[in-house]
Structure formats: C-alpha cells, structure tokens
Amino acid sequence: MIKIYTVASCSSCKKAKEWLEKQxxxxxxxxxxxxxxxxxxxxxxxxxxxxxxGDIISRRSQAYQRLNIDFETIKLNDLIQIIEENPTLLRRPLIVDHKRLQVGYNDDEIRKFLPRKKREIQIKVATEASYNLDIEEQFHEG
Structure with missing residues (x-):
C-alpha cells in the first residue's frame, strides 16, 4: 500500500494525489x-x-527555523521524538511504499510507483508515439 504524507495547503501534495488517482x-x-x-x-x-x-527535513519550514537543531548530530530516538512532536518538519509530499520513497512531486520519478507491467506498456506507447512523430516530420519535410 502506498502512503502519502501531506498537508492540505500543499500544491505538490495535491498533484501527487491526483496522479495516484488518475493511475x-x-x-x-x-x-x-x-x-x-x-x-x-x-x-x-x-x-x-x-x-x-537531509532528504526528508524541510529546512524552510517554520518548525525547523524555530527549533534550530543540527539534525545530523542528534540521536535517533531524539530525532523521532522531535518529528512526532513537529511533523511539519517533514518535506512534502512524502510518498512511500514498502520499497520506495519519493520526496516531493516529480512527474518522472513518481512513475516508479506504477506496477512494472503498466510502466512497460506506457513506455511502449510513448516510444511508438515518438516514432510516429518522427515519420510525420520526415513526411512533411520531404
């Protein structure tokens, strides 16, 4: 099961949810x-x-500015407690399944959450469309 960590006001979160729903x-x-x-x-x-x-903490968040902590040097248990108490420290969206993590929304990277068979079909369709476009361009040039 894919989990997506969001906040309501985040446009990237909205895009990610829309993409997951479309797929x-x-x-x-x-x-x-x-x-x-x-x-x-x-x-x-x-x-x-x-x-x-460094991958998941939002250095631009208000919580990060307020806490003023060096996250690279704190103990794991302390880090977990700080995130539990200040979840908006996390970058968004965070998209997770049991094998993959994506931080933020990216049109290309989010495709890794598609089942392999669906990715293969989409690649085939895109390749054929590109090939057909090349043929059309050559036809119009000649």
Whole structure:
C-alpha cells in the first residue's frame, strides 16, 4: 500500500494525489497536521532515504527555523521524538511504499510507483508515439 504524507495547503501534495488517482493506485493519505505520525512510520521513511535526514527535513519550514537543531548530530530516538512532536518538519509530499520513497512531486520519478507491467506498456506507447512523430516530420519535410 502506498502512503502519502501531506498537508492540505500543499500544491505538490495535491498533484501527487491526483496522479495516484488518475493511475488508479490505492493509497493511504496521512495529513501531517491532523494525523499523528508514529515512530514506525518515521523509521520506515528514514530507512528508505539515501542521505538520511537531509532528504526528508524541510529546512524552510517554520518548525525547523524555530527549533534550530543540527539534525545530523542528534540521536535517533531524539530525532523521532522531535518529528512526532513537529511533523511539519517533514518535506512534502512524502510518498512511500514498502520499497520506495519519493520526496516531493516529480512527474518522472513518481512513475516508479506504477506496477512494472503498466510502466512497460506506457513506455511502449510513448516510444511508438515518438516514432510516429518522427515519420510525420520526415513526411512533411520531404
């Protein structure tokens, strides 16, 4: 199951949800303002990062500015508690399944949440469309 961590006022969150719905992908939305994020979810997200906290902490957030903490040096348990108490520290949207994490919305990267077969079909269709476009351009030039 795909989980998407959002806030209501986030346009990237809205785009991500619309994309998931358009692709008929089931997801669970966790609003970071109205729902509680638990320790297990935070650990799951951290385990999927490439750069640790740098990937998921929003340095532009009001919570980050207010707390003034060096997230690279604090202990894991302290980090988890801080995020539980200040979930808007997290960048948004965070899109997670049991193997993948995407931070923010990106048209190309979000495709990794599509089932493999559907990705293969879409690539085939795009390749054929590109080929047909090339033929049309050559026809009009000649």
């Amino acid at each position: 008929n992908l089931a997801y669970q939305e966790i609003n970071l303002v109205t729902s509680r994020i638990c320790k297990e979810d935070i650990l799951e997200i951290l385990a999927l990062t490439e750069e640790g906290t």
